[in-house]
Amino acid sequence: MTQALHIVGGGMAGSEAAWQAAEMGVDVVIHEMRPTVGTFAHQTGNLAEMVCSNSFRSDDDEQNAVGLLHWEMRAANGLIMTTADAHRLPAGGALAVDRDPFAEAVTAKLRAHPRITVTDEEVTSLPDDGQWIFATGPLTSAKLGEAIQAETGSDALAFFDAIAPIVYAESIDMSKAWMQSRYDKGETEEERTAYLNCPMDRNQYEAFIDALLVADKTEFHEGETAGYFDGCLPIEVMSERGRETLRHGPMKPVGLTNPHQPDVKPHAVVQLRRDNALGTLFNIVGFQTKMKYGAQTEVFRMIPGLENASFARLGGIHRNTFINSPTLLDAQMRLKSKPNIRFAGQITGVEGYVESAAMGLLAGRLAAAEILGRALPELPQDSAMGALIHHITGGAEAKTFQPMNVNFGLFRPVDGLKGGRRGRKDRYKAYTDRAKAEWTEWLAQS
CATH class of the missing domain: 3.50.50.60 (FAD/NAD(P)-binding domain)
Incomplete structure (x- = not known):
């Protein structure tokens, strides 16, 4: 044996x-x-x-x-x-x-x-x-x-991982948001409409960045240094690297056309991806965060279409050891x-x-x-x-x-x-x- x-x-x-x-x-x-x-x-x-x-x-x-x-x-x-x-x-x-x-x-x-x-x-x-x-x-x-x-x-080496929030689909305003995969990528209609998109104009984007920069964030313990893996950076850390960082990252507006305003190109777009087969939950793509819970609801409800968003799970941050x-x-x-x-x-x-x-x-x-x-x-x-x-x-x-x-x-x-x-x-x-x-x-x- x-x-x-x-x-x-x-x-x-x-x-x-x-x-x-x-x-x-x-x-x-x-x-x-x-x-x-x-x-x-x-x-x-x-x-x-x-x-x-x-x-x-x-x-x-x-x-x-x-x-x-x-x-x-x-x-x-x-x-x-x-x-x-x-x-x-x-x-x-x-x-x-x-x-x-x-x-x-x-x-x-x-x-x-x-x-x-x-x-x-x-x-x-x-x-x-x-x-x-x-x-x-x-x-x-x-x-x-x-x-x-x-x-x-x-x-042990250590860095920090952040988690993105999840939103109830029924709380999203579809008169402002729409379903489309970037560049309509996918072989089926379902795949070509796999992402939910929330557009921002320049003023909305600038106000969003301002809110991210001043929002209450999780503090680390004394003597603890925050190191992050670049593939999982909190959005606040990305915004601190430059006001255009998010617009060239998870909020890039390319490959998308807003059917509510087809002649207006969004300045930035927040994308959400289906989180379950029922389509009742959506996670905000690339929106890992270390903001405190109260700040998250205030800041994320600035996103057009998410003004009345209800969250199944808010984001968070935790230590990762390797x-x-x-x-x-x-x-x-x-x-x-x-x-x-x-x-x-x-x-x-x-x-x-x-x-x-x-x-x-x-x-x-x-x-x-x-x-x-x-x-x-x-x-x-x-x-x-x-x-x-x-x-x-x-x-x-x-x-x-x-x-x-x-x-x-x-x-x-x-x-x-x-x-x-x-x-x-x-x-x-x-x-x-x-x-x-x-x-x-x-x-x-x-």
Whole structure:
């Protein structure tokens, strides 16, 4: 009888790791502290609960690195991707999911698997024996964080994640707002009208920026320095970088035509994306915030169409911790000082649901292979999976290591292709063709 694999954390990474290892024939125990021990951001005890956004970002597997990662995870029978596909919502070229049914489905599949056991207990130490994967994500408990810090001999790096608010659809004024995906992107009418748009003229935009700059915001504890991941900046921080920053970011007005005033081009547009299949909830895209609750309702109701908005959830901010993986982990994702322990997910220094689940997929397969005494072939560096894991386990500069999304900048160049914007489309296609071929071969040999 083979030994069991213990996985601490039932988020995206832990859920995917458990599924992959169990499908390879290894017994798995998932240690998920919720709902016994709650967190700031989670609202349920479900596994793989989505708390920041409901989007897996671009699903384009030829011109986008995260779309390529989607493809690789689907090819590996990834639980997270197959469940996301089953619960997808219209979102133009992105993959957005109905978050509650998604988490419920992942939870049901894992609990029903004959090789998986789920326990609601908090793990607060790093065991000396057995095979373990720690996938505790951005909200690692204080006690476990202390144990990790004690083992690694250095302070855990930390930054802050912000969450965007969610609005009840019935409270949105559709005489001012309209449904349209940017540039009418999508193959069906539903996809071409996947986003709800709220227009602003110049005066409304300037007043909105003024309000953001003076709004009451969450204060950090004494001695606490706020570092943010650039892909999840609070809108107040973006506005502090320049009055036009938001208008060239989440509020850019391009590719949209207001049917209420088709001859008037908006100065800025706030977009909302459907948050559930019923279409009763919409999240404000890119509007992560650290404003206090009272300030949020006042400022967001300045947006045309949201004057009487009712919020299902207001935004918020929480600490996110991650380890210095280039220093601490080997190429098998094992902690160098305790090789019986692997790390996976956001705590390794990847950013995003997809990247976290991808690292869980690899950690689960690597741990299961070790338990079964199987030697897996070397992971192809030119796949999206390989490029990402190579970055966090040695490719990145340890002194300046920060969380990273998957992107084509992590890929080795393809010989014979010219750089520059004109050659970008061909270059990206070459990256994805090479990655798909190498990933397919690796799966076949594994």
